[in-house]
Amino acid sequence: MMTACSSSDTSTGDGSSPGADAASIPPYSGPESDLPTSYGLPAKKPGKTLTFGYLNNTSGNELTNALGEGFEAEAKFLGAKTIVLDSQLKVDREVSNFQQLLAQGVDGILVNPLDPKALSPLIKQAQEKGIPLIGVDVALENGELPEGFTGQIMKGADHQAYETAKAIAAEKAGAKFGILNIAFPVAGPLYQMERSKYWAAKFGLEFAGERSNATDDSNGAAAVSGPMLSKDPDLDAIIAYNDPSALGAVTAARASGRELIAAGSNGGSDGIGGVKAGKLLMTTSVDAVRIGAMALAGLYNVRTDQNLPLPKSILVAAKVVTRENADSFASFDELADSIERTGLTATP
Structure with a gap:
């Protein structure tokens, strides 16, 4: 790296040591090479009103908020309701938020956990109540889902x-x-x-x-x-x-x-x-909006007996952003608006 600041605005160093060929x-x-990339896309079931919860580990992060945007957008497209709770990066609040969702009798929960161990008793309660849980990156090294989870979506x-x-x-x-x-x-x-x-x-x-x-x-x-x-x-x-x-x-x-x-x-x-x-x-x-929307679709599938069984793990891969392609990326809000209007598609 080490150069003095120059007049150009670049993070790429002084170029004195060329990169690898x-x-x-x-x-x-x-290990992520062969994972499926989508749940089956559910059809809307008229007359069936379902409510799903999302445990947002912090509203101070644009990515975790985008998960919620996608979750809510797909819910609106399918005629479902959502409850989104902010844990504010506090494990005790995450626990109380989970308790609140269970008490409200939601039909499924998207869990992006701060501390999976702290949630273990509540995950067991959800399992006993028959409430499906889809996690974000809850089983990465061996792919074995923690007990109580219906599936996971991996961010790649x-x-x-x-x-x-x-x-x-x-x-x-x-x-x-x-x-x-x-x-x-x-x-x-x-x-x-x-x-x-x-x-x-x-x-x-x-x-x-x-x-x-x-x-x-x-x-x-x-x-x-x-x-x-x-x-x-x-x-x-x-x-x-x-x-x-x-x-x-x-x-x-x-x-x-x-x-x-x-x-x-x-x-x-x-x-x-x-x-x-x-x-x-x-x-x-990270395709956060699609991850949130896909989680909602998976939970809706479970509750309406569509496209089952769900794969234990699916991959919604991130895309590389460089100066050459940065202008081609839509905002999270634009992606969520599109899903709310037309629903998920089979491919991103």
Whole structure:
């Protein structure tokens, strides 16, 4: 990485060490290679009013809100109702929100858990009541669903880890990188960062350590990135579990007169804007609206006896965002509006 700030706005370093030959980088062949990518699309059942709940682990995150947007959009298309509760990154609130949904007798729940262990007794209660649960990234390493879950939708954490490591290796061969991780026991990003180390090693990148972002925003990332950068003057790159953290790392680097190769994840407006502005090398755009809508479709299938049995796991893969294609990505709001009007389609 290490260069002084220049007049150009770019996160790609000084180019003194060329990236790996793209032809030498093998195609993805990880554990997500052969997963189905959709539930069967349900037909609306007139006269049957169903209510489904979504446990949003924080409304302060654009991605988790987009899950809710898709969930609500597909519900409106099918004539169902929704209850969306914000856990505010607090495990005790997540527990009470789950209890509230059970008490209200919802017909199914989308669970994007902060702490799966804390929810275990409530998941068992839902199972006993016959309430189907679809999780987001609740079984990543071995694909074995936790007891009580009907299915899970995977955001392609391993695909994202592969694409991120590939992009950094292509930008600068042998780059020395650090990781900004989430400070909560959320399985998806923790797994993704672990797999980033795996794929980075495959591509010849050098791991320099990691820090956790306790506030899940760019300020928190900047606060922990500063000491990481000061400690290691040869640090070239940061891989972050979300876009605000990647942008916070860039802010910290520039405050000390350094440029940094930074890669984020989620692909919300901040991440795509960061790629367009040259602050981020790339991000991966999680298809959050489709994930939420697909979860609603899966729960509706269960309650209306359609398209069963559901696959235990499906993959709604993220897409790589670079400066070359950043203008082609629709906003989460636009995607949700489309689903509300016409419902899900078989392919994204």
